[in-house]
Amino acid sequence: MFRLRDPYLIYYYRKQLHILRSSIALTCTFLIITFFELPHSAWALVSTLMVMGNLPHVGGVLDKGGQRLLGTLLGALLGLLILTIPSPPGWLIPFLTLASIAIALFITFTGRFSYSALMFGITILMVVGAGNHDLTIALWRSFNVLIGTLIGIIVTALLLPQKATDLMRFLIADNIDKLSRLYHAHTTDRRYDDDEVQHMLKKITAQLVKQRNLIDPVHQEGRLKRGALEDIISLERRMISTVELLLETHWATRDGHDIIERFEGLRNEQYELATTLGTLGYLVKTGRNIDLSVGLFHLDRYADQAMTAKSSSGRALYSPAGYLWLNRELGRQSNAMITCLSNMQHLPSQRLRKRSRRHHLISTEKTLPVPEARPESTVPDRE
Template identity: 55%
Template sequence: MLLGRLRDPFINHRHRRLFHVLRVSLALIVTFAIVQTFPFQHSGWALVSTVMVMGNLPHIGGVLDKGRQRLAGTLIGAALGLALIILPLPGWGVQLGALIGIAIATWVVFGGRQAYSGLMFAISLLLVIGDGSQQLSVALWRSADVLLGTLVGIGATLVFLPHKATDMLRFLLADCLDRMARLYHTHTSATSAPGIDTQALFKAASQLLVKQRGLTDAVHREGRLTRGEVDELISYQRRMLSTLELLLETHWTTRAGHEQIDAMAGLRDQQHALARDLGTLAFEVRTGRPVTLEVTPFALDDFADLASTARAEDGRMLFSPSGYLWLNRELARLTEATARRLGGLERLPSRRLRRRAPRHGLHRAPSFDRKEGTTHGKRPS
């Protein structure tokens, strides 16, 4: 029972800071126990490596990516350092060889995803050669310490309270969709210009997009979604947010245009239906269900004549109603495209999330209160 709760993705995500602290502490305890039990020399480097590979990355994908780069950089750098020590070179020759190797590595990884490998290559190389007169045994021990610390860090992340970057992306995506649903519903239910609450929702959704972008490599390393698939999901959300921003501005361009929009019977019902679809999409993603949502089509035929003939009191043609209607339809189209793309990701649904969701009160998608503009239904923080 306790083990099931500790491996619950909802709990792991909610308490990821605490679990990461515990994970790093346990990894250090294991490393310290190993170096105390076995005769490791220069063992401080093992402890340093454990902390460096785990760092501030609370999820498996990030540590795997960083650990892989650290292992590659360490092995190559240590191998070159050992070769420079073994070869009959003077002290300045060893230092020159190290300088050339670091220069080449810096050139190769510059601006790429393997920058950390280049950093670890340089650190390992300099660690092994020391001042150019390093003994072979010292170089070997230091290399072994770095490898030990790296492997312990990776192992602790995989075994102890594992937290997946894919789950973190899933919750961030669901939260972003949920905020967009609330933002859209608040906008369509408002009787005055957008205020602080609307701006706060928009800012929060934008921040969630930035966080998702930072998870791309980690999610790819876990093997459930590719970088291209993550980029595509982020692109859809970014375009939806941009459309929502334009909707806010278009709706309040002129009072006359606003009155024309209010006169369109049935428009608010379609908007509320789209807000509910966005909330349902967020619910399906958050609970690990296969995405089967069919977005309600946003029909504009009933409003076309009124929008095309809208005029101000002075007889001037109003373009706001037409643009506003088009933006609503575009938001519906992007929502449908996002749902269809999510439905096509066979490895995104999670059986464990579906099984644990009822324990967190997630039985059904949250519904909107038309008067209050709020959602009813529990969501994990």
């Protein structure tokens, strides 16, 4: 059972485990409504499935389930109040219902509680209907929605739970590791396939979008704060753009490339940056404390060569100077990323450290070279 709660195994098999959790939650809901013979029980099954949906992690279900509970309770309360109006005129109940739904639809465009507002409108329709439902039907429908929602939340939280915080850690680590590989491959003379690089850049961008969608679920789990996560995602986006520009600038002209190759010490600084980024991804993924730094590129030593660069035809070349600046900018962004991650108090994880020895932690790419590790005294052992 302890092995089954391994966060890495839960991450690797998250789709299969989500299907298992959803099936068990639906089974529990079905057994409860059958045993107690609850009227209008189909709403309970629908609510369980809607809450879990395509959200395999605890934070997402807590956020969605909490919003569903809030919207259902408020909608049921208002719906019951509408139904208890004594001797209403024929137009009053439909008017109040439509007005409430209009307000709810407006709220869906204005804040993060859009799902609560949507459930508020649905619940009012469910309770009031055509205006001729009795209170018993309205109460049973609302009760079943609450039962189904609670079962979905409880099963997700207790049965091999996948943490949105862990998923966020793994996505950040994988993106940093991929950027390290791209940068290292770019700064060496090894040949690599452009299609593979473009595929990796698309994957990095897609994982960045996933991280943005995880901000609220991670915040709901109470370990990492929303503002700090937004800063990290912003830095990732800028690092991706810088690496893409580096890929284009370096190979703008052959003359510019030859001048860049003659910059003494530049390759060593690039190697140090690529290795540090790879180490940072490893530390994040294994839940270790982050104690790294990146030395800024010393551009003064290359200034004269870069500013006086000329092509074989005598034309001035600007790509070497731009290339140097992009390298320094990537180093500055990497330092900012290290600072942000090291300042996150709950980013290190004892659970991940304990289980990291059992797993191959950093993804590999067949066509991209992997930065070699530094000596053992400066880089944790990668089991």
